Amino acid sequence: MFEIHHILVLVIGLVLGIVIGALPGLTPTMGVALMIPFTFSLGPTEGLILLGGIYCGSVFGGSIPAILFNVPGAPANVATTFDGYEMTKQGKPRKALELATISSVVGGLFGMILLLYFAPLFTEFSLRFGPTESFWIAIFGITVIAAISDGSVTKNLIGGCLGIALSFIGISTITGTARFTFGFESLIGGLHMVAVLIGLFAFPQALRLLETLRKKDHVTNVPYKPSKSTIKESFGDVLKRPKAVTLGSGIGAFIGMVPGAGGNIASLLAYNEAKRFSKNKERFGKGEKNGVIASESANNAMVGGSLIPLLTLGIPGSPTAAIFLGGLLIHGIWPGKNLFVDHADVAYTFLYSMIAAQILLLVVGLAMIKYMTRLTHIPAYFMAPVIISFSIIVAYTTQNNVFDIYTVVIIGLFMYLLQKFDFSPAPIALGFILGTIAEQGLMHGLQLGGARGSAFTYFFTGGWNIILYGLVVITILIAIIKSVKNRNGSKKTNRFSTWEKVTSLRSLCWLGFSGFVALCIYLMMEMPLQQRLFPQVIFMFLLILAIIEFIKTCLMHKVTTKSRPTVYFSFIVLIGLVSMISLLTTFIGFYSQVLILMLIVPLYVYTTNKKEVSIKKILVVSFSFTFVLYLVFTVLLRVPLPSLF
Template sequence: MDILLQLFEVRHLLMLVLGLCLGIAVGALPGLTPTMGVALTIPFTFSLGATDGLILLGGIYCGSVFGGSIPAILFNVPGAPASVATTFDGYPMAQKGKARKALELATIASFAGGVIGMILLVFFAPVLTEFSLAFGPTESFWIALFGITVIAVISEGGAAKNMLGGCLGIVLSFVGISTVTGTARFTFGIDSFVGGFHVVAVLIGLFAIPQAFRMIEDLSEGNQKIKRHKQTTASSIRQSFGDVLKRPKAVTIGSGVGALIGMLPGAGGNVASVLAYNEVRRFSKQKNAFGNGEKQGIIASESANNAMVGGSLIPLLTLGIPGSPTAAIFLGGLLIHGIWPGRNLFVEHADVAYTFIYSMILAQFFLLVLGLLLVTHIARLTSIPTYYLAPAILSLSIIGAFTTQNSLFDVYTALILGLLMFVLQKFQFSPAPIALGFILGKIAEEGLLQGIQIGTAQGSPWLYFFSGTWNLLLCSFILITVGIAVYRGLKNRANQQPTLEGKRAPDYWAVSGWFIAGALVIVCLVLLNSMPFELRIFPQLTFSAMLGFLLYKAVQAVKRPKERVSFTFDYSIVMCLVLVATLSFLTNLLGFYSQTFLLMLLVPIFVHLQKWRKLRPLHILFVSCLFTMALYAVFTLLLKVPVPIMPQL
């Protein structure tokens, strides 16, 4: 009762609501991840008491994980790594005019998953901690591979292309200092490569920037594309609650998988949401509906990544082992206030620990109310014209990439990856497998190398990797997932075979492209032989897998119909994209706010000059000034984060 009375003190409630509101804003802005939100807030907790500071940080953690679903649903841009799976069905539902419905489902599912995760934290922390400790390096290796194979099967496009994308993401994770050996590799003599690619910059480059370029590309197709996101279907909160309650399997599987994965050190919400999405899809009778606006997909993803929050706090509070990157930053917040996680936490600081834990349960109810109150207003963002929305997304992407490490290298990383992803999507490559490959590549390699070392010490690395209940179970899951992908491929080929009439010439361009890519991979494999074993073993496995998939695609190009490639040859659009990309790369010369202002002017003026839509120049100028000043108020005046500035002459 004393703890409950402390919890409902006015200052604690104010800190909780403030944290949730800030967290939602952080999650809704592309590039500002939950980890960054918590890290930016820690200095502001110095003057607060331990309880108030932890409640504020916890509110930001919960709110930002939920807030990441907002841009994922509305614009196909995950606001946080944990929201990648939400884009699979959330964005297609928004395209059908059901943005409000998708946001309501995400809010209610987030509440359900968050409550379940926090209840597990309160009542089952000791038991579940023992479960998380059972996962060693080999289990981490297999679960990382499972995540990559799952995302390859459930993403858009063919399984072979998705696996190629996953391997490409793993290759990106090799750049920089190895977490096991501490040795730099694949830096090519470039100092900026030593630190590797930051996950925020990579996610922005794979999702946000290509989406902005596609919006600009669609402008020439008239007002139908410009208005494609407008709300056309009414929704009610009661109906959305009913939709969630009618799908208990999605909530249960999503929350359970999210909480369990959250407890595994380093896994995080991105793995949890993808695995939960796959398992719900596996047990669904309407598998083909997933990826086209299926409600269960949104419910599974959002319940999983919010249940992950409670799960990640279990090993953090009981053992001092963070279950996610954000939980690792949260650990710093605990230590700053002189609180050491572990068994003594619930003895020496019982009032602080239990007040914080129960505040996280209360946060889910506040989050539900705030989310449902904001849904109507948030859904109106879909009515923003594309010629304003595209440059706004680009500007937020640039500042989001920069503020992660105050590095222009991250900005250029995001822009270059964005351009490459924009081209790859023309060939039906999906960004999700590349993103998950990059995130899980480090986990898989670390588990592989540690497993080899431990297995060698025990007499047999092979036996160490292929023994034990969890190892065998995860291996079985991987084989089942790959088997399903092969079965579907054979089934689709059988269905397409009767439609092919006569003998068709091979697609020589595609065959040549796949063989050239395969030759480059062979060269990489040969060059890798000069590296030490610890640095080359996992890259060699990855490049070997890539070579196999490339050869398969080459053979497929010989036997199957020509692949559909969707290139836009509208020279006016190409010119606009070139101008926008060039202006985006001039961040260091123009300064961020000047660049933002010019981007906001460039796209609508181009639309006006091409007579795709009649716009008023004064209106364009007003909107550009207003948006630039809003960014200045948020990032410079409020958050006080550094931004790229124009160099002094």
């Protein structure tokens, strides 16, 4: 492991992984998959070390945009945005990144030690998780949405249901036939997870940055002067919070060993449990350090946990581990019990290098923080088009599919509007991710349970099933109690008549939405049972939630009388231009699109406040950024992109 070329390969893998993770939409799975061809000319040991370094680095790298810009670099970093971005808004981006780096290393070491010394003990545990356990884990993750998210519990659950509904589009994994495509051939393959996540987080964030251009404090993305932080203090912050680190590392490794779960569930559950066992639950979502520590320690502990069933049984514990399996097979290495006998030199060198990767990650990560925090000082009129440009290039290169660009823009616009009505993107994203897992677990469980005599008994018996659905019930009860307390605490004198509330615009919107959902449930009756069972269940639950919101609107005691926000016509035109140019990327070419966006957004600021930016600065930055993208993606990486010629 300490041979110079092994250390060099590991460092290269870590740095590449951090860069890949820091680019919104480039997930660890994509990073490992893209680098597999580069391992063909390397030996088995060097190839696995390179892939392992990219895996570890990309999981950590996803926390960088999540903390600095509220844009998760990967699905596993969604929970990091809850408190990480709040710390950035409070002027503490360096502190948040230091906490993320240190807790990532602690969680990563925990997962790797389990992998190295206790892998054989956990192989039997991995095999015990069947479809019912996967179903209950997914349902638990969905119900956790209501417990961890601020705001209305019903709105958070509605968002989760909408996310699950998006996961239904395309070919059903149960029947193998297409559904909910509405006659569009592009929807047969379903919505890609990367495009959906970019549409939910990155694109709306760019639009919100555009919205700040009318204000005077839009020079940078950090409204307050960043406070200085020392590494020693950050180490102390992590060590003083053993509960968050322990919960994050333990849950992360546990979920990592469950085949198919992945870090997105691990970080969410760790965040939820850290909040559940905290004495200051109200601080979560407002810049709480425990939230960042629990989420990031879980992400990286999942890496070691996901490799346990892969190396011992050949069963990947996460999507990235599945790509890793391909890397093993390419080099003629078959995972299983004989791996540590027939290829002991390769296996143990790789395992020890993964532990060394965590130590190097601590050094590299902390060294990069000083430079990463400077990204927050980029003016919003340059950062917004940069985020949009990266969103489009990542969405397209994922599958070389133009429809993914349309997905990003359309979902991004809808999410931007939904946020105006206090909807959060996190529940929708988690619903989309967990929806497929839940449906597969349900349908497979019904088939296996029916073959064994009773599907009900199959789902509700067994130690792990009882524990998991017990957690689901507890989480729902906690969410209901919290909702009742919040409602009782905010009671005020009713100032409007019930009829005025029923006929208000908000009530009519919820009533119309309820009617639309009911119509969808009716139209699904024509579909085969296996295709419509889970969708109908979700839509029935969605109908109940919509009716609850309608009743709450009619019976609410507090009637807000806020003045309507001023809507600027020029801002609406800017949003329309940005969206239209993004949709026309395939017709005007990617680099033309980048250059146009980099010009029109600063020019919008120039027309409103000439002192803010100069024409010379706009031209230099716009052409320089476009040229750099051309060198990186076309000259160096040779990535196929939409082109005018």
